[in-house]
Amino acid sequence: MQNKPFPKLVNDRIIKVAKGETPDKLPVWVMRQAGRYLPEYQELRKNNSFFDICQNPELACEATLIPIRRFKVDAAIIFSDILVVPQALGMKVKMVPGVGPVFPDPLTLESMTQLNLDGAISRLQYVGDAISLTRHRLNGAVPLFGFSGAPWTVMCYMIEGGGSKTMSKAKKWLYCHPDAATQLMDLLAEVITDYLLMQIKSGAQIVQVFDSCVEHLDRELYSKYGLPQLKRIASNLKQQMEASKIEVPLGAHICVDELDSLGYDVVGIDWTISPSRVGARVGDRDVTIQGNLDPCALYAPKEKLIAPKEKLIEMVERMIADFGTRRLIVNLGHGVYPDTDPEAFKTFVDAVHAVRL
Numbered sequence: 001m002q003n004k005p006f007p008k009l010v011n012d013r014i015i016k017v018a019k020g021e022t023p024d025k026l027p028v029w030v031m032r033q034a035g036r037y038l039p040e041y042q043e044l045r046k047n048n049s050f051f052d053i054c055q056n057p058e059l060a061c062e063a064t065l066i067p068i069r070r071f072k073v074d075a076a077i078i079f080s081d082i083l084v085v086p087q088a089l090g091m092k093v094k095m096v097p098g099v100g101p102v103f104p105d106p107l108t109l110e111s112m113t114q115l116n117l118d119g120a121i122s123r124l125q126y127v128g129d130a131i132s133l134t135r136h137r138l139n140g141a142v143p144l145f146g147f148s149g150a151p152w153t154v155m156c157y158m159i160e161g162g163g164s165k166t167m168s169k170a171k172k173w174l175y176c177h178p179d180a181a182t183q184l185m186d187l188l189a190e191v192i193t194d195y196l197l198m199q200i201k202s203g204a205q206i207v208q209v210f211d212s213c214v215e216h217l218d219r220e221l222y223s224k225y226g227l228p229q230l231k232r233i234a235s236n237l238k239q240q241m242e243a244s245k246i247e248v249p250l251g252a253h254i255c256v257d258e259l260d261s262l263g264y265d266v267v268g269i270d271w272t273i274s275p276s277r278v279g280a281r282v283g284d285r286d287v288t289i290q291g292n293l294d295p296c297a298l299y300a301p302k303e304k305l306i307a308p309k310e311k312l313i314e315m316v317e318r319m320i321a322d323f324g325t326r327r328l329i330v331n332l333g334h335g336v337y338p339d340t341d342p343e344a345f346k347t348f349v350d351a352v353h354a355v356r357l
């Protein structure tokens with residue numbers, strides 16, 4: 001299987017737009033498109049733990065394909081999580097229903113020396129195997145995304161031991177233990193670069209770096225810790241994979257100023273950044289924008305007097321008109337929420353494809 005050539009890509013809209021070329025229709029996909037809002041995924045989860053699905057290439061492939069069978073999205077994203085990296089470094093992570101990821105023993109200054117870098121990429125080979133298998137099963141229908149968390153975001157979860165409103169424990173390292181923080185981020189940047197390279201070599205056609213926790217950093221901390229690591233990953237990866245397309249969604253306003261200098265082909269933004277902030281630069285910017293509809297726009301209560309479907313279509317059309325159709329990949333500004341109606345998801349995707357270029 002590994003050595004068989006991958007099927008030819010049929011729908012290459014996303015790859016085209018990432019390169020700055022004009023597609024036949026605007027491409028659209030959704031972060032967490034394989035998640036809990038879909039009954040098929042819930043069914044799969046009934047008999048398997050979250051990380052069992054991630055670690056079993058057959059199951060990870062199956063989860064990845066669920067939204068592809070149901071909707072006309074223009075990309076698949078390999079079923080996994082950003083927290084498989086700390087796992088490969090030797091940390092325990094559990095997925096607790098209703099809570100999210102939990103580390104029973106969060107990282108401390110003392111336990112940092114126990115992180116096991118040796119062989120980390122081979123311990124993540126199951127992700128590569130899932131990617132290769134999925135590329136074959138997709139049969140070229142749409143491109144397959146690989147992904148990783150960025151060093152700051154992965155570090156936040158390792159130190160906090162899970163999600164947090166403030167990320168104050170992780171930020172304490174930046175203020176009080178800057179050397180240890182830098183050491184940790186350097187280590188993570190190295191693993192993440194090698195991990196993404198392994199995914200690309202396994203068949204990922206586009207890779208995305210999630211720096212979701214960047215919203216907790218002010219400009220100074222962002223410039224000192226967030227930005228250099230993101231740039232470093234892009235430049236090291238590009239050096240090693242000249243031809244690869246790389247994407248980094250940055251969920252914070254402060255990153256908008258660096259759009260052109262980040263070294264990524266695509267930059268994701270959330271709904272708090274108005275299209276006019278990047279739109280004004282659409283003519284001359286050299287990057288593709290991904291985003292940015294509020295996932296709550298997909299809540300479409302059937303009993304409401306206003307026609308929610310029409311309202312959603314109108315929001316999609318307005319967003320696209322505001323961004324302009326050049327160098328735009330349509331997505332939500334955040335992952336789709338578990339209580340979203342799959343019908344609303346379909347309306348969203350179809351509304352994007354209905355826009356004439």
Ligand SMILES: Cc1c2[nH]c(c1CCC(=O)O)Cc1[nH]c(c(CCC(=O)O)c1C)Cc1[nH]c(c(CCC(=O)O)c1C)Cc1[nH]c(c(CCC(=O)O)c1C)C2
Nearest residue numbers: 031032033034035077078079080081082100163210212335
């Ligand atoms: C489906 C899913 C995922 N992760 C989690 C779930 C739900 C788990 C379940 O079944 O119980 C837990 C899961 N994993 C995580 C969280 C967030 C926890 C928190 O902050 O409270 C949860 C609930 C951590 C995580 N995980 C991820 C990020 C970065 C993007 C973002 O900001 O959403 C982060 C921060 C990335 C991620 N996570 C996942 C993907 C798969 C592909 C797809 O998009 O369909 C991706 C790309 C998959």
